[in-house]
Amino acid sequence: MIIQPQPLTKEAFAPFGDVIETQDSSHFAINNGNTDRYHRLASVELAQVDDRAIINIFRAQPLKMPLRIQMVERHPQGSQAFIPLKQNAFLVLVAPPGQPPEPEALQAFIARGDQGVNYRTGVWHHPILCCVEDDDFLVVDRDGTGNNCDEYYFDEKTEIYLDPQSVLA
Secondary structure: OEEOOEEOOHHHHOOOEEEEOOOOOOOEEEOOOOEEEOOOOOOOOEOOOOOEEEEEEEEEOOOOOOEEOOEEEEOOOEOEEEEEOOOOOEEEEEEOOOOOOOHHHOEEEEEOOOOEEEEOOOOEEOOOEEOOOOEEEEEEEEEOOOOOOEEEEOOOOOOOEEOOHHHHO
């Protein structure tokens, strides 16, 4: 099975979370009119009363494409947002929350460098898929007690490939 990413849009990504972008997002003026505030583009989800939202920077390296998809992960106790800091496009591979996904449930998106994503609690996704060396992402997620990362490995006989070459060319 070969998955080719589609452009990331708010509508297409809605079952999995939020697209963080200013394009077509409502805003209002603040700071005496010299700043536009794009308010509540995504919500941080936290499962436990004592959880905290934290901000991290992840520095990622690209993986060889086409990429054989062997695993996906989910965060059962909180959302996780990725916002590119260097304005580079990146790939997103997701599946609906719930039971571990069947290969046919996987969907891929190409995010522009001015878009981020916020995975809702429990959404299956591939770990970060950058397209250039040393790419930095601002990551907003949960800190708290208890496991917040489940990994699912596809059967070795299952061959799933992410092939973005036609989109990134």
